[in-house]
Amino acid sequence: MNSRFRITRWHVMGWIFLATLLFFAVAPMVWMLITSFKSQFAALKYPPELIPQNPNLEQYERLLSPKNDVGRQFLRYMLNSIWVSTATTVFGVAVAVPAAYAFARFRFPGRKALFFSVLFRNMFPAVVFLMPLFIMMRWMGLVNTYTSLIITYLTFGLPLSIWLLKGFYDNIPVELEQAARIDGCTRFQAFYMVVMPLSAPGIIATAIYSFITAWNEYVYALTFLNDDEKLTLPVGLQRFFAEYATNWPGLMAASFIMSVPVVVMFLILQKYFVRALTEGAVKA
Amino acid sequence: MSKTHRSEPSTRGFFGRIADHRLDYLYILPALGVMMLVIAYPIYYTVYLSFFRTPPSLAMQDKIFNGIDNYITILTAESFHEVTINTMVWTFWSTFMAMILGLGAALVLNREFVGRGVLRGLLLIPYVISAVAASYIWRWIYHSDFGVLGAILLQLGLIDDKLNLLDNVDLVLPSLIVVNVWKEFPFAMIMILAGLQTVPDQLLNAARVDGAGAFERFRHVTLPHLKGVLVITVLLLFVANLNHFTIPWIMTGGGPAGASDIWITQIYQIAFGRIRFGIASAYSVILFGVMVVIGYFYVKALTGDDDRRHG
Numbered sequence: 346m347n348s349r350f351r352i353t354r355w356h357v358m359g360w361i362f363l364a365t366l367l368f369f370a371v372a373p374m375v376w377m378l379i380t381s382f383k384s385q386f387a388a389l390k391y392p393p394e395l396i397p398q399n400p401n402l403e404q405y406e407r408l409l410s411p412k413n414d415v416g417r418q419f420l421r422y423m424l425n426s427i428w429v430s431t432a433t434t435v436f437g438v439a440v441a442v443p444a445a446y447a448f449a450r451f452r453f454p455g456r457k458a459l460f461f462s463v464l465f466r467n468m469f470p471a472v473v474f475l476m477p478l479f480i481m482m483r484w485m486g487l488v489n490t491y492t493s494l495i496i497t498y499l500t501f502g503l504p505l506s507i508w509l510l511k512g513f514y515d516n517i518p519v520e521l522e523q524a525a526r527i528d529g530c531t532r533f534q535a536f537y538m539v540v541m542p543l544s545a546p547g548i549i550a551t552a553i554y555s556f557i558t559a560w561n562e563y564v565y566a567l568t569f570l571n572d573d574e575k576l577t578l579p580v581g582l583q584r585f586f587a588e589y590a591t592n593w594p595g596l597m598a599a600s601f602i603m604s605v606p607v608v609v610m611f612l613i614l615q616k617y618f619v620r621a622l623t624e625g626a627v628k629a
Numbered sequence: 630m631s632k633t634h635r636s637e638p639s640t641r642g643f644f645g646r647i648a649d650h651r652l653d654y655l656y657i658l659p660a661l662g663v664m665m666l667v668i669a670y671p672i673y674y675t676v677y678l679s680f681f682r683t684p685p686s687l688a689m690q691d692k693i694f695n696g697i698d699n700y701i702t703i704l705t706a707e708s709f710h711e712v713t714i715n716t717m718v719w720t721f722w723s724t725f726m727a728m729i730l731g732l733g734a735a736l737v738l739n740r741e742f743v744g745r746g747v748l749r750g751l752l753l754i755p756y757v758i759s760a761v762a763a764s765y766i767w768r769w770i771y772h773s774d775f776g777v778l779g780a781i782l783l784q785l786g787l788i789d790d791k792l793n794l795l796d797n798v799d800l801v802l803p804s805l806i807v808v809n810v811w812k813e814f815p816f817a818m819i820m821i822l823a824g825l826q827t828v829p830d831q832l833l834n835a836a837r838v839d840g841a842g843a844f845e846r847f848r849h850v851t852l853p854h855l856k857g858v859l860v861i862t863v864l865l866l867f868v869a870n871l872n873h874f875t876i877p878w879i880m881t882g883g884g885p886a887g888a889s890d891i892w893i894t895q896i897y898q899i900a901f902g903r904i905r906f907g908i909a910s911a912y913s914v915i916l917f918g919v920m921v922v923i924g925y926f927y928v929k930a931l932t933g934d935d936d937r938r939h940g
Contacts, residue, residue, distance in 0.1 A: 359733075359737040360737070363737045363748070366734055367748065369811065370815070371751055376769070376770060392784065393776075393780050440663065443659070444659070444661075451650065471874075472897060473675065473916055474675075475897070476671075476906055476909055476910060477672075477678070480674065480689060481670065481674070496667060500664055503664065560759070561759035563761050564875065568901065578759070579761040579762075583761060586765065596765055596769070603762055604762055608757050615749070618819075
């Protein structure tokens with residue numbers, strides 16, 4: 346009985362492993378943060394100062410102040426990213442929810458084939474779609490618009506969103522809806538008032554996933570947008586690097602600012618995400 | 630109206646059943662619509678374009694049908710062999726290492742202890758941040774003159790000269806794989822962690838009572854329950870790695886001398902660097918082929934028992 350609480354060889358090895366892994370995962374981000382507090386000059390010292398001697402917020406002030414060119418540009422990129430990611434998330438959820446519900450509940454012919462084809466998308470590399478989509482967007486006059494990015498991002502997020510949400514709907518008893526229908530709800534009301542609230546964690550998880558994916562996406566933004574004013578953060582970061590190649594502290598500060606929203610969002614909401622994976626991925 | 634949603638089997642034919650369920654399709658129509666636009670058409674167009682010699686301009690007029698010439702050009706190119714090997718090395722080692730680290734982390738994190746949530750959160754951060762930011766962070770760590778990694782190894786006496794990972798033909802690919810593993814092991818971890826929650830405690834306890842050690846319990850109880858999740862995770866990672874563009878592109882652009890060039894960076898280079906969409910399309914179709922074979926197993930693993938549950 347007490348073997349459960351005994352510290353075994355396996356426990357010790359497990360802890361050592363986890364500590365090493367934690368260092369591997371966190372150290373690069375700590376180094377990003379440390380570098381971002383250095384001056385440009387201090388960053389190019391050798392050997393590098395592991396603890397900055399004159400830590401300052403110079404880089405952050407520059408990036409976040411609309412009064413200078415760099416700051417104006419950076420804040421512009423950030424607004425662009427916020428707009429594209431938010432629009433992708435809203436439309437993505439609006440399209441994924443009814444589709445996932447239909448796949449979970451209805452028995453229409455071709456359901457299985459359609460569901461497979463939705464999942465099959467995951468097999469195809471984003472970059473392979475890049476070329477034909479670029480030609481198509483050019484043809485439709487959508488190159489250099491956010492519409493092209495939003496449509497693309499929302500589609501690429503759909504397979505996983507539908508898959509995750511279907512797992513949730515599969516687990517909500519049909520009897521609950523039937524009871525609501527007996528009480529006089531229409532099919533839509535039953536969905537809206539009974540199923541939606543119960544699947545809220547799944548919807549939240551899907552929304553976070555869409556937002557983070559859109560926020561971080563690089564290849565399509567790189568190809569579809571060519572106007573300097575329109576760039577999103579990942580491409581903007583690359584633009585910064587090309588322009589101020591030796592300003593590593595500035596680049597690290599920009600990377601840090603860019604990571605904050607998604608990391609905070611993910612840490613607060615990770616339990617929904619983990620639950621969605623548990624419901625969807627493992628049971629599906 | 631409500632008749633269309635009855636689920637009892639219809640005696641009418643296929644099209645009759647479609648008509649019976651016509652309202653159901655409305656739910657998936659928006660999803661289907663964008664998928665057709667953004668996925669089905671591009672697939673068709675890529676295959677179509679792969680048989681044409683395209684002019685080096687973005688307007689796709691004046692293209693000339695040239696049969697399978699594009700495929701021959703790719704497969705006989707001098708660099709194809711090396712790039713294919715790089716792609717395999719990159720994909721295999723990234724997937725393998727991410728799985729090992731993810732499995733290890735998940736097994737340790739599956740125990741109850743104080744601070745487990747915080748630890749899990751910290752380990753997940755690399756997965757969430759942008760691949761572009763990650764690439765620059767690691768470029769800075771690897772920097773040949775001012776990089777912290779080289780400085781520390783030098784100080785410890787493990788190397789005797791400056792470390793120049795990204796310009797070294799032999800070390801560049803492993804260095805990129807480390808970055809990729811850093812970025813995606815948390816995904817494997819979280820998937821496996823989710824899978825571990827389905828392992829029944831009673832079974833583990835029963836095995837313990839029967840005198841099974843930690844390793845036997847893992848081997849005979851945990852592992853069989855995890856099989857499904859492991860298969861899915863490996864396939865997802867495999868496909869993601871085969872198509873991973875950002876890290877090699879930002880960190881090295883395929884260099885030095887093509888030592889970190891993989892299929893996907895080649896395709897991008899051919900399409901948007903050299904503006905040869907025909908050849909790039911044929912390259913994509915080859916990648917498609919590999920992907921379809923893998924996709925077959927992927928879908929099979931993913932939906933294996935769906936039939937039995939829903940009949």
